[in-house]
Amino acid sequence: MPRQLCIHGHFYQPPREDPWMGEIFPEDSAAPSLNWNQRITRESYAPLAWARRIDSEGCIADIMNCYEWISFNAGPTLLAWMERNEPTTYRRILEADGISSARWGHGNAMAQAYHHTILPLASAQDKKLEIAWARADFRTRFGREPEGMWLAECAADIPTLEELASQGIRFTILSPHQASFVADKGDDDWQAVHGGAIDISIPYDIELPSGKTIAVFFYNGPISQAVAFERLLQDGEAFWQKLNHAAGTGLLTVCTDGETYGHHFTFGEMALAYTLGQAISGRDNTRLTNYATYLAQNPPTRKVRIHEPSSWSCAHGVERWKSNCGCTDGGHPTWNQEWRGPLREALDLMKRAVDMHTEKTGKTLFKNTETALAAYGDILSNGTTREAFSDAYFLPALSAAEQRKAWQLLAMQEQSLAAYASCAWFFDEISRIEPINGMTYALRAMEILKATGGPEIEKEFAAVLEKAQSNKPEEGNGRTIFEQQVLPRRETKASIILQAMLRLWAEKRLPCPNIKNTVQWPNITVTILPTDAAGGSLSGEARMRWFNEPDSPPVLWEWTPPKAGAINESCITLQGTDNFSQTFRYADLPRNKRQAIAMRAMEVANIQRLDAYEEDAANAVALFEPWVEAQHDQPLGHNWKANAPALAVAYMKHPNLTDNQRRQIAKYLTDCGLLICGGREIITNWLTMRLLRFIESAASSGTKDAEQQLERAASIVERARTLLPHPDLWAAQNRLWEIGFRTPAARKFAKAISFRV
Known part of the structure; x- marks a missing residue:
């Protein structure tokens, strides 16, 4: 009989959105990413959806969507952000649950308490809302009712489990240290559990005062600890051997934070993909499953009582979330948590x-x-x-x-x-x-x-x-x-309208008088209608509409736009009835909201630069004269250095360079420091944009046109590699993998971007 393995990932980020605007504003500690959601998505959540399996020559042999093969829960607030900001990864997560449902009859996805609240410390009403809202979110996203629900920090007590059961949740997952007594079903010969020494290979029932029951799985603590903290993910084969030696009859389950794979341990998703591949192949007579599937096939024959309230991450129950119990991340041993x-x-x-x-x-x-x-x-x-x-x-x-x-x-x-x-x-x-x-x-x-x-x-x-x-x-x-x-x-009408005007200014789309324009955040929409422009200022009216509320009455405003080098002087003044007046300055905005304006301005400026480089590229190669003996720079070389990105774009696009031109341009671009101070990012951004455009064009074109598009894409990559030995081809690889590479040109392009063909 095959041994059963279930690897569970807990994917969660706390709510970070500004409660007025509904947007996550810049978080300095996450730099160079905008915020921690974006950073961890790029380091963990997205790589797990596109996990590379590499052959002995370093080529991509396979790309695995790990979510198709692991059990997982994803926080509703994280998924809401991901739906808006990382739709490709979001789509892969939803697809994975559908694929696993078709394979096993039960999907991999579990729900999670909505705000990751410690439910034993919540009121009865708040328990109900956190669970009900989580179920609603799960239904909307995955198209089915959740069978299991992850509790924040595995924090549980009987009232919490009672509420889960009353709302139709069949099972949850706990730490083995939370078990206190076990017995056979139908028997009251309770045996004490000491130090988490409980058979974790089977599910248990917890009998509730209402007469209902809820099933519970206990994860393997030592292996989960090794994955999360002991660098087990450095070697996929070592990970597999660790699991293989621990597996016996019944179920082996390992639970860690999803961020472990990639964010905590770089390339951890590749170790996971390797391990999943071994189980998919049936190596050592081991098969993958998920909790709902295993529970349907193996109803509990034993029951358990738990320490309550208890959690996985506090040895004192749930004191970590209300007192100075001593449980912390260990970063500052001399600090206290009386706060x-x-x-x-x-x-x-x-x-x-x-x-x-x-x-x-x-x-x-x-x-x-x-x-x-x-x-x-x-x-x-x-x-x-x-x-x-x-x-x-x-x-x-x-x-x-x-x-x-x-x-x-x-x-x-x-x-x-x-x-x-x-x-x-x-x-x-x-x-x-x-x-x-x-x-x-x-x-x-x-x-x-x-x-x-x-x-x-x-x-x-x-x-x-x-x-x-x-x-x-x-x-x-x-x-x-x-x-x-x-x-x-805290936002006011003035601060919101000022940010709307500054967004329009940063995006270079300030409206003319009597022309409406709209600025939208997830929680609020601001419609700007200038009516007059005089004396260097702009005036008009604005309407604001909050999420799920009717339009607010119009507000009259006068705006002093930013002046060169003096953006702090930009301000908005609102006028209302009864001599009401309110002024708000750019300098009054909190740091993260000023950063959001700055980043948007820089983003628009960079897009314009890329467009300019694209336009200038057509002539750049023709204007670059080959050097003669003893020449070591272009005449007025500083002008060429300033336009080096345009020359790089031309170099990658131009298919008919002579060997001498190619060699001299590549040397010049390297020697002039193009790859320093943002040059690498400029080339990478352009390359990604161009390759994705080729792939989409090929996907929607006739066979002949598609072949030509992919031939051009392959030649661009070959030239790009002479400038960047290791260009970032991640997005292009993912998209090509989705559409496949069956034609000669597609295979040539696939090989150029590191696939094994």
């Missing part, structure tokens, strides 16, 4: 006020507040329309103002729950980005609370935070962090 208690106390103060206001006000807006809240997950995941939702859950005949308030209450609840993402407490310092993000979501919730007629509680919130002392003397305490790093993030 954890006041942070949770402050958030709990906010949440009680939000819940009381929702209960009181919701009676005048919803048919049933609890039902509407539970169903709001369909809105968050775009699983239903705004109109269908309001028809189903709002009281009939609400005015526009009342409908606006109803949507605001729902958004307030979502923001308040986002504040509880587990990462806010996981590490060792309150001034880290994770606690700051948690406080930011709380601020937005308190802002909506006040705007919808609830109490103003910011002062009480800050007073509780004052008890949270930072380990860094310069940071002060939670109150100073809140006031200096969180409050400046």
